Amino acid sequence: MSRRRVLDPVEAGALLLMAAFLLLCLRVSPGRAAPAGAEVTEFPGFHGVLPSKHYAGYITVGHEQQNRHLYYYLATSERNPTLDPVVIWINGGPACSGFSAFHHSIGPFKIEYSQVHVKDDPRATKNPYSWTKMASLLLVDSPAGVGYSYAENDDDYITNDTSRVADLYDFLSKWFAEYTEFMSNPFYVAGCSYSGVIVPVLAQEILKRNEEPYRMKINFKGYSLCNPAVDVDIENNAHVPYAFRVGLISEELFQSLVTTCTGRYWNNSNPSCQENMEQFYMQIKGINMEHILCPPCRYKMGITKEFMEYDYGQMFKRISKSSSHGLECHDQEQALEKLFDTNLGRAKLHAKEPEVSGRWKRCPKHIQYTRDILTLTEYHLNVTSKGYRVFLYSGDHSLLVPFSATMEWLKKLNYKETEKWHPWFVENQIAGYSIRYGSNILFATIKGAGHVPSDYLPFEAFVAYQRWIDGAASL
Template sequence: MALFVSSVFSFFLLVTLPLLTLAAPESALVTHLPGFSGTFSSKHYSGYITVDEVNGRNLFYYFVVSEGNPAKDPVVLWLNGGPGCSSFDGFVYEHGPFNFELGGSSGSLPKLHLNPYSWSKVSNIIYVDSPAGVGLSYSKNTSDYYTGDLKTASDSHTFLLKWFQLYPEFQQNPFYITGESYAGVYVPTLSYEVAKGIQRGDKPTLNFKGYMVGNGVCDTTYDGNALVPFVHGMGLISDDLFQEVNNACKGSYWNPVNDGCENSLDKVDSEISGLNIYDILEPCYHGSEIREVTQKSNLPLSFRRLGETNRPMPVRKRIFGRAWPLRAPVRDGRVPSWNELGSLGVVPCMNDEVASTWLNNEAVRSAIHAQPVDSIGEWELCTGKLDFHHDAGSMIKYHKNLTLLGYRALIYSGDHDMCVPFTGSEAWTRSLGYNITDTWRPWYTNDQVSGYTQGYAHNLSFLTIKGSGHTVPEYKPQEALAFYTRWLTGQKI
């Protein structure tokens, strides 16, 4: 029946949009994946879209067709942040169609198992590596790796227009833009480009409905001032130190107003330096002991506990560090590269053996229609190639413009993330000044409190996920699918 509906819908598009292809390009169809021996739950497509013919700037995407009703389910674009991090982070570790299990020996291919909490259960979802230079995306002109927020948004908009030309049968589906972390910048800037394109009459017309940001950076002041109240509220610093830093800094934690403020903030940094910045509940792994820690836990060497819904795998190692400075994570100007942060010893040390082993395997590259390693280099979770500039300013103006235009927005936060604490996201959403339409209350999964939410006028909602870290679908996959499904379908969360 689903194939019949798709065929009828594609015929309709052929009649009404004669310049577009009939259906998804068969050359992009993924027919198999090394490490997976089962049957796909839906069709998968992948490949490149050129966003700049002159420079040869190409963005890689992986598209998972909905396991539900592809002809009617929303199309969702997913972006990871960084800047410079691959959206395969979301695909492999968070809400992709598979759970990945580490191979039995070092360097062996991971085993793939169907993920019961994949977001493709209820949506068609596109994972795209953006900007060029990230993940499997590349440019033939390396000067393209000098980039920033605005160029990234423009390229991503071009990508979307070309993508929907390649997949015309999805043009009528509701379309949403989602992402996490530095995608707190990518998502609203791209959403604004899409909204402007619709107003201009760009073709094809995207059926854009709204956007969603998870643990996303937004504004220098609000995000920069979020850490101190967060660590105090979590019991990580004493009342005495909180009073000291509050008195010395006069509430301006991100921009120290005097030497006393700076000294007090240094004390705060020292107190929390042993914690996992991405989830204060999780162990902070150091050096090469990861395998010992994992083996002592009597758990399989996998990135997710198969059959367990609420905990990430310990092999997914993040050593304490700063993806951005803990204060003011979105300062204007050039963003330090991952290599530069690493040389300072303050970037998270990530053991992403599963993703790296899989995506740097030539058989995998061939299966997903990606350029080989000897052509574009190895896949890295977060690249040091970019010379990236935060040039879009505060995201508050983007959120205000978009919500006042009628687009739906969900801002969600894992409440134990110290990298982009929920206290900042809660504060800036409230700062928009919209009337509260849904007073602060708990929301539930399986009759258990999963977090708290507050709704505002103009279709803006703020949501926390109880006990979750920075990458919510990784830490709380069942709860993540629950709120994602309810929000997409317009249900009350």
């Protein structure tokens, strides 16, 4: 009869360490801890194998009497999802679906534009400049009512910046509880345009909650913003000097504006200033605010206000294959609805049926959104003073939020310039200019790009972002 061998303490310890290591590997293996049924195996309009593991579903925020169900979509990194950062994209609008960015700039798919104006359903193809080449990308439809997200009470479709940030933090804390394998990954918050109002406030909320005892700690490392809303006065006052710098108004009118408005071009009650501002608006009438060189084609945003300080309507376009400089305009709203507002599309993406979540709209009209955070300086200072990484970048052809406005605002933070204004390069060509400030702040322009730089120059925007998030010494 064989006798059972008794392990000595060294062997037993080694086996315990091996078992612990295997459990750790299982824990950090992408997707192993994802909720049952969350994996996405097909994407609307795309034919082929997904480039990485994708997941989708809902996270409920609020409380029992006021439940709001926020839809999310996670595309894991194609490089190393175990170690690569997780980036949550906060869409602008201020109330537009995260699939806007997913399909037009940073996500793993892009629409084949030749399909937009034909009877066939639109098709999607792989995006060679997807952020999933360097990070896991998390999109969330926020606030409730946007995209596939929905609320159980109509009162929840009346919202503001403060409520939205509270919901987003609630979303993140519950999302990480379901996707624990990503808790140790570096975590970044990103957005463009109006999300400049949301991102730094959410960053501050994460840091504040991380300090609370018995609270789950989010491994926050920093945030990024492009052409961001940061201060109502600075952005609106920047339109006149920027328009003169790029040759949109005459020198005579500019000098008259300088004299009569005394530096305040927006919301100035001086009659002479107002008269000159009327001339200013006449001279820029028809200019595309999002890219001053592109045709003024916009598509229906569903904005609920008569006047918006920031998003006057997105313009999606492409670089023509026949010319490296030709730009074409396309109305994308119909294509997006064909992809996402169908029973088949909903089934593939684990979205609720229209009877529950409503019809899919990128920027639905029924949301009543109020901006209640007008300046973001204190939030940026609260985060950057602790040394967290920040990347601000601007398409230098945007009149909507000019790069010069962001630079003027940066000066108000009173951080020392550690690297002066200098060009940065992609494939031996100048791709823009950058400045580095103390407290880990990097600012860069993307030469020739508009309001959302990755829409216009996706390769250059991709290179800049990858260099920053990977911690390159400079762009």
